[in-house]
Amino acid sequence: MVTPNELLAEIDGIGRDRTRGGYSRHVFDHAELELREWFTAQASARGLTVLPDGNGNLWAWWSDPGDDAVVTGSHLDSVPGGGRFDGPLGVVSALSAVDRLRAEGFRPSRPLAVVVFAEEEGGRFGVPCLGSRLASGSTAPETALGLRDESGTTFAEAMSAAGMDPRLAGPDPANLGRVGRFVELHVEQGRGLIDRGSAVGVASTILAHGRWRFRFTGQGNHAGATPMGDRADPMLPAAGLVPEARSAALRFDDARATVGRLRPNPGGTNVIAESVDVWLDARAHRDADTRALVDELSGRAEELAAQEGCSVRVSEESYADGVSFDSGVRDELTALLGAPALPTGAGHDAGVLSARTPAGMLFVRNPTGISHAPQEHAEQDDCTAGAEALTEVLRRWSR
Structure with missing residues (x-):
């Protein structure tokens, strides 16, 4: 069973920014494509079937895709010169949770998937949560495909260069329609958990x-x-x-x-x-x-x-718009984990999905309180606590 920190160590050298410090991993650039390959290999090694959608998102299914699925995941891209944990912590924690469930012989009675969303930070094309916005229909494909990066490359051209068909971009009722519940784990971007003395928290709202x-x-x-x-x-x-x-x-x-x-x-x-x-x-x-x-x-x-x-x-x-996460999900998570609920000023794919399906978020304590910068951090024990909390949620929801 591999820990989140061991998985993070495997990708530590990918996308390091020698000029800014930290990491620069932008959708469909060399570093982000390498991370996609890494995730696909990791998911496949765990028996998950990776099915890319038309918007650049990766869906890794434990069993055959089906309705009322339990889905978790996050993103692998970063802001320019970003931290080590923002995005990847949610992805590696999901893989670690799968390991933990398999080690105890657990078999989900509902479909279960790990998803990696594309261009969550908007670091290349300027629009955050672009993969989940396209899938949910909140951003029109013609608008997204015409977005340009600093070099003038359009999103459509970047998709084509990465081997994807831009004509498939847009609303994805097939995948989103299967999601019964979604939970995203993320390093906290602030000091809420420091002040509350807790390793793990639950999101209540997004500004x-x-x-x-x-x-x-x-x-x-x-x-x-x-x-x-x-x-x-x-x-x-x-x-x-x-x-x-x-x-x-x-x-x-x-x-x-x-x-x-x-x-x-x-x-x-x-x-x-x-x-x-x-x-x-x-x-x-x-x-x-x-x-x-x-x-x-x-x-x-x-x-x-x-x-x-x-x-x-x-x-x-x-x-x-501001997001108030589903109160039933929020209250269930806080009771199940004995974790405090707290607001966040940062946007997330879970916020986009919350308009379509019951969704929640888990936060892992960041002792620096700093994010979107190289000083972003999470202690190994807190990362382990986050993976254990996510495992408990997936176990409960997918019974």
């Missing part, structure tokens, strides 16, 4: 969250030949939006607003930018607060742009 692009447009020109008073420099309103985001978020109840990416065009050191793209991540407990926060920042962006003789265009790239 409403989305991503918006602010494109500030001015006049590109020569950095040395253009007097300061003759400029329409979009970098100034773009930079001004960063502190405005923090100030605006503080005016709402426990809201979060972050500028994590900024891209000038053409991006030369001695060039006044023609345009600057700024990406905003905004989250709040209430959908109305998230929308109001973005509306306020959009208005402020227009004011900043006008002051510099520039213009701005705001476009929504993704949005997910």
Whole structure:
């Protein structure tokens, strides 16, 4: 029986980012494809049948696919320079749970599957939970297939290069219709379990969250030949939006607003930018607060742009309403595991699936409280406790 940490050690060298630190594993790139091959081999070695769907998700079935199935899993992709546990911990814990159940001679009386969802982080094509969004129909295939990465490659082209048929992308009632219950294990992205003194927790809610692009447009020109008073420099309103985001978020109840990416065009050191793209991540407990926060920042962006003789265009790239996980599932998990329930500000595939089927989440304590960074961590004993908790849930649900 292999532990989660032993399985994580097997993939430790895949996708290491020598520049940023941590890991950069993006959907259909070399590292993520290597992880897919690793997962397929691991699942097959356990007697699971791996069936890819048309959206890049991998479904590994213990028995023949069937209705009212119990499904667990997570993702293998990462943010740029991400941590070791975000995503893969849920996948390796699912494999470890299968080992534990097999070792005790357990045979599920309901179909049971482990799933790996594609592009959960949106690190390459910008839309998070893209695999589960496509499968559930919450993102249209024509929209997804036209998404472009930093090099200009479309999602459709990336799928084709990875040996997949983009024409098969879209709603997947065959697989999602089989799911009777879904549970996702994930490293906690925060300090909730530290404060509660517990190794394992249960998710109660997910903040409403989305991503918006602010494109500030001015006049590109020569950095040395253009007097300061003759400029329409979009970098100034773009930079001004960063502190405005923090100030605006503080005016709402426990809201979060972050500028994590900024891209000038053409991006030369001695060039006044023609345009600057700024990406905003905004989250709040209430959908109305998230929308109001973005509306306020959009208005402020227009004011900043006008002051510099520039213009701005705001476009929504993704949005997910707040999630309250099924109360029956949540209460059953907390009672079964003796674990506390806690909210999370991070989005997950379980949140997408919760609109279609009873779903829940387990969290494993992160002693640093840091995620989406190389310092993300989980102790070996806590990872083992998480795998044991997941095993108990699968055992109970698949009887």
